[in-house]
Amino acid sequence: MSLLDVEDLRVTFPTEDGLVRAVDGISYSVDTGKTLGIVGESGSGKSVSSLTTLGLTRSQGARVEGRMVFEGDDLIEMNDDRLRKIRGNDIAMIFQDPLSSLHPFFKVGKQLSEAVLVHRKVSRSAARARAVELLDLVGIPDPERRVDAFPHEFSGGMRQRAMIAMALANEPKLLIADEPTTALDVTVQAQILALLEDLQKRLGMAIIMITHDLGVVAEIADEIAVMYAGRIVEHASTELIFGQPQHPYTWGLLKSIPRLDTPQDEELEPITGRPPSLINRPSGCHFHPRCPYVREAHKRVDPRLDSVAGERDHQVACLLPSELRMRIWRGLQEGRLPAELRALVAERNGQAAAVGEQREPLLSESEPGADGAAGIELTPPSAEPTPGPGQ
């Protein structure tokens, strides 16, 4: 059994404009000592899912369904008081902007010792001593003096170190890091990531690293889940995500990472369009309006996350045939542009369209046995559990 097992988590927020489906049926698990990277754009639901782990979306009026089993107990079922005892104790969290995440009016040491005192029956002086120890642990120089400083007297990197120290106060089994390096300089980012890796080795905790930047999780994560519009669209080991990515969105993310080993005049390939509204999501595959390889049927059929043929630990939610996906990815790696590769899809599509006009292509495309994209669901409106726009 994993340390944290998330099954079919759904988080919705009722608003005046409609129901926001922030997280729409995601499953993942994290083991002790391992790191899971959750990657996606803003609004993909990655932060909401992690805040829900600590029950921090409860006060925002979220409706939560599914299971989040932590050491045998379901965090979703748990009452506020029991969950509170897990927060900052067994599961700790660090956030994106360390300056706004630290209370501006309290000394760093006081905020650290408070984290200790919530869960441990120790004296104030012992808590303070622990605060100094923690600052030392995260590599803040001169911790005896720094413990009495205010957050604004720290540099950005030191503030994030202090946040990490606070999260580690009670030696949590799981650390959730929500964009921990986004607000920091590149050099400081690397330091913070190295620190997290080092601390994980020493303390043996599990880490969930949430980020929009695949580059951040490349080094640190064992597994990566790519989220889009509240769902996981691809989930695999870090090697597979970088080596044989299967989802067009993952390709887009990989192609938009600036690299040092490519020619300087080569332009980055952005993913066109905007993240979809979580109230009125696109029909069919939610990624279809932005996908360069979209076919007519993809606008109607909702792909399910399923194993790639031959690789049980590599899951993807894409309607394109597996063999075609591999060809496109190879093409992208050779430096060809999505617009050129689109021909591969259009060609097949044209053929398919020519074969028959009685909706046959829709089925022939799925060909479960042939191409391994076995998870395609036909979605008549009545059977669709998550209604698309206009429903």
Added chain:
Amino acid sequence: MLRYIVRRLLWGIVLLIAVIAITFVIFYLLPNVDPAILRAGRNSSPKIIAQISHDLGTDKPVYTQFWDYLKNLVLHFNLGYSYQSQASVKSLILDRLPATISLTVGAVVLWLAAGIPVGIVSAIKRRSLLDRSAMGAALVFVSAPVYWLGLLMLFMFASDIGRFPISFLHGSGSYTGLTNSPINWFESLLMPWFVLAATSAAIYARLLRGSLIDVMGEDYIRTARAKGLRERTVVMKHGLRSAITPLVTVLGLDIAILLGGAVLTEAVFNIPGIGRLNFDAITHGDFPIIQGTITLAAIFIIIANILVDIAYAYLDPRVRYS
């Protein structure tokens, strides 16, 4: 910090002189009966009036009067003498100050005691029935003028003229000094305290509500919750600590303004305080008293401003003066 305070004090003195000068100018520009004529009574000859003018010093040019006034103020801390009663303005003010301080302190305590809890509850239970009714009541109190609310209270509950008299709510003019009879002092001030506090309690409740709602959305509140703190601690320690800071600014100035005389309340309840003194002086054109009370009010406000700034540096460690 010390340099900052000294600089602020020096600017305060400049400001004070400007206030005195402006009061002088306003008084001499506005149509006013010659104080000498007022003092001389009905059967007086021009000679007597001229004599009185000379005694009062009102026959001299305005700038000379201004200069003399400043000289007396700075060298002897002398605020002049009433045209009306010849009494020293300083002693008049000192006589009246205890009543005004009594009124102010009680009202401040009352409005903080009412405004802060209501503000907190309204912010936490936002959009609840409690919040809506509290904010509705606050709107009524903010809109109710002191003289209306004061008269209403007197006509309803005062032990002398009230429709439903309550024995311990004494009517207008019942003020007794604290040292004379603490019980009577307390009872006589209950209604004025309430009336004076009502508006401010409402303003503070709304102010704190808004500020606390903002603060509760801050990232560091999320951090406090993620630590596993009780919601109570999150609100009362982490939330309130930030949300209360803007209130301190307003409180400092409000106290200063009230110490300068709560004119309407003191007039309605006939409390012999600075405000009442000022009110009477204005009706009689008694310039030295007007000038004295205005100077006093200006001093209070200048000092309060400096104190608020100093308090801010302690409340918010990010603020540093140089």
